[in-house]
Amino acid sequence: MGTPNDLAVLHAIFNPNVPFGDFDEQNRDNTEVELDSVSDFSPALLEQVQTLEKRGVEAAESGELETxxxxxxxxxxxxxxxxxxxNNRAQVLRLQGDVIGAVRDLDQALELSGGKGLVGCQALVQRGLILLLQGNHKAARKDLQNAAQEGSAYAKQLLIQLNPYAALCNSMLRDMMQKLQEPNSKSC
Known part of the structure; x- marks a missing residue:
């Protein structure tokens, strides 16, 4: 078994489109903020709200956006x-075409979460995607970088896609390693 650095290098070689060092062993658990904030609410009320959210997600997944x-x-x-x-309502609003309402809800989710934990991370990614679609790459990159710092592998992947030089470098490294493994193979 190799060191964590060895594993990270091998992961980068065989997964060139994933940011360097981003694999399961290095992803942080981002639920601490939610667990801490749960204590601020009455358990009965929290259970009721989470049940409503679950039903809302189920309705959205079945195409019942109004419900x-x-x-x-x-x-x-x-x-x-x-x-x-x-955060959940923002997704539905976006699906309904209300991008302004979605961004407003994402801003609120970020304010309440402090941009931390799972909800903050999801809100940053969602807002970053909306900003990308709107052509605001600078603001999108900032949100995605913040989400990546919170541990979002998806945000890290998006940042790589926004940086063609990093993807090219990873691809070249993979090709070089493949040639070392198969020295007699012909490739261009």
């Missing part, structure tokens, strides 16, 4: 300081 929106609205009314409900 999903209603469930997330109910959750926000019951617990207006619960960032997750805003």
């Amino acid at each position: 999903a929106l209603q469930r997330f609205n109910e959750a926000i009314i019951l617990l207006p300081d619960w960032a997750s409900a805003y």
Whole structure:
């Protein structure tokens, strides 16, 4: 078994489109913030809100966007300081074409979560994707970098895709390693 550095190098060679060093052993658990903030709410109320969120997600997955929106609205009314409900509602609003409303909810989720933990990370990625679609690459990159710092492998992957030089470098490294492993193979 190799050292963590050896494993990271091998991972980079065989997974050139994934940021260097980003593999399961190095991903952080980002649930600490949510676990800490749960204690701020009554358990019964929190359970009710999480049930509404679950039903909202199920409705959205089955294409019932209006029902999903209603469930997330109910959750926000019951617990207006619960960032997750805003994050989920933002997804539904975006699917309905209300990008302004989605960004507003993502901003609220980020304010409530401090941009930390799983919800903060998801909100940063979602807002970063919206900003990319709007052509605001500088702001998108900032959100994705913050999400990557929080441990989002997906944000790291998007950042690589936005940086063609990093992807090219990883590809060249993979090709070089393949040639070392198969010295007699012909390649261009």
